[in-house]
Amino acid sequence: MAFLKRNKKVSEEPRILPKHIGIIMDGNGRWAKKRKLPRSAGHNAGGKVFRTITRYCSDIGIKYLTVYAFSTENWKRPKEEVDALMKLFKDYLEEALTDFKEDSIVVRFIGDKTPFSDDLKALMIENEEGSKDRNGMVLNIAMNYGSRDEIVRAVKNISERVKNGEYDIDSIDEDLISDNLYTAGQPDPDLIIRPSGEYRISNFLLWQSAYTEFVIMNKLWPDFKKEDLDEAINIFNKRNRRFGGV
Numbered sequence: 001m002a003f004l005k006r007n008k009k010v011s012e013e014p015r016i017l018p019k020h021i022g023i024i025m026d027g028n029g030r031w032a033k034k035r036k037l038p039r040s041a042g043h044n045a046g047g048k049v050f051r052t053i054t055r056y057c058s059d060i061g062i063k064y065l066t067v068y069a070f071s072t073e074n075w076k077r078p079k080e081e082v083d084a085l086m087k088l089f090k091d092y093l094e095e096a097l098t099d100f101k102e103d104s105i106v107v108r109f110i111g112d113k114t115p116f117s118d119d120l121k122a123l124m125i126e127n128e129e130g131s132k133d134r135n136g137m138v139l140n141i142a143m144n145y146g147s148r149d150e151i152v153r154a155v156k157n158i159s160e161r162v163k164n165g166e167y168d169i170d171s172i173d174e175d176l177i178s179d180n181l182y183t184a185g186q187p188d189p190d191l192i193i194r195p196s197g198e199y200r201i202s203n204f205l206l207w208q209s210a211y212t213e214f215v216i217m218n219k220l221w222p223d224f225k226k227e228d229l230d231e232a233i234n235i236f237n238k239r240n241r242r243f244g245g246v
């Protein structure tokens with residue numbers, strides 16, 4: 001593989017822009033630990049990076065960005081940390097509607113909203129409703145998202161409709177399953193980036209990532225820069241996607 005020059009802006013060279021990028025925003029806790037700070041300080045720092053990178057993706061012409069903010073498994077964390085995250089989400093969502101307005105970003109939440117507080121649920125709905133007529137990048141924020149949970153829900157929905165006679169079993173196909181996921185109507189991610197050096201998917205977009213290119217980066221999310229996103233896109237451009245063909 002050719003040497004990738006750091007800081008080289010992707011816009012300086014011919015490239016294919018991924019239409020849909022997924023980011024597993026990981027490493028906040030380790031970032032805080034390195035600085036002897038509470039884990040919540042890492043989440044706050046990660047929240048700032050999220051804003052910068054979201055705006056950057058919109059600026060360079062990415063059409064869909066899906067960020068993993070909180071998994072169905074993250075409820076296992078100490079109550080103190082979960083509470084700090086909920087507070088961060090609430091503070092953030094209070095500003096999000098105006099924050100992304102000039103970029104015309106459409107905000108969507110993927111995941112099950114049920115366990116969130118009424119305040120937080122109301123803010124999530126307000127952000128979705130208030131941004132739905134915009135025409136810019138679609139930003140999916142995965143909150144209480146787990147891909148297995150998403151697939152279980154799809155199976156239940158489809159089964160219910162089969163039971164009602166709306167479909168017969170033979171009409172169940174891949175498109176029908178895709179149409180029953182939170183990401184219905186959106187293209188599958190072309191590129192998923194995981195900072196923090198972990199080589200795993202952690203229940204993110206399992207169905208949708210069948211042919212996604214993965215780029216693992218040895219940087220903690222709060223240290224992630226626009227240049228790192230450029231580098232991930234450069235790496236993506238050097239991949240040979242075959243989709244099972246030759």
Ligand code: IPE
Nearest residue numbers: 025026027028029030069070
């Ligand atoms: C990701 O960072 C943020 C969330 C899961 C909410 P982590 O909190 O997982 O950070 P590490 O992996 O412990 O460093």
Ligand code: IPE
Nearest residue numbers: 024025026068069070071202
């Ligand atoms: C995945 O990171 C979830 C988010 C980034 C929101 P985790 O830190 O929860 O994943 P594991 O535990 O390392 O697999």
Ligand code: MG
Nearest residue numbers: 026027028029
């Ligand atoms: Mg982690």
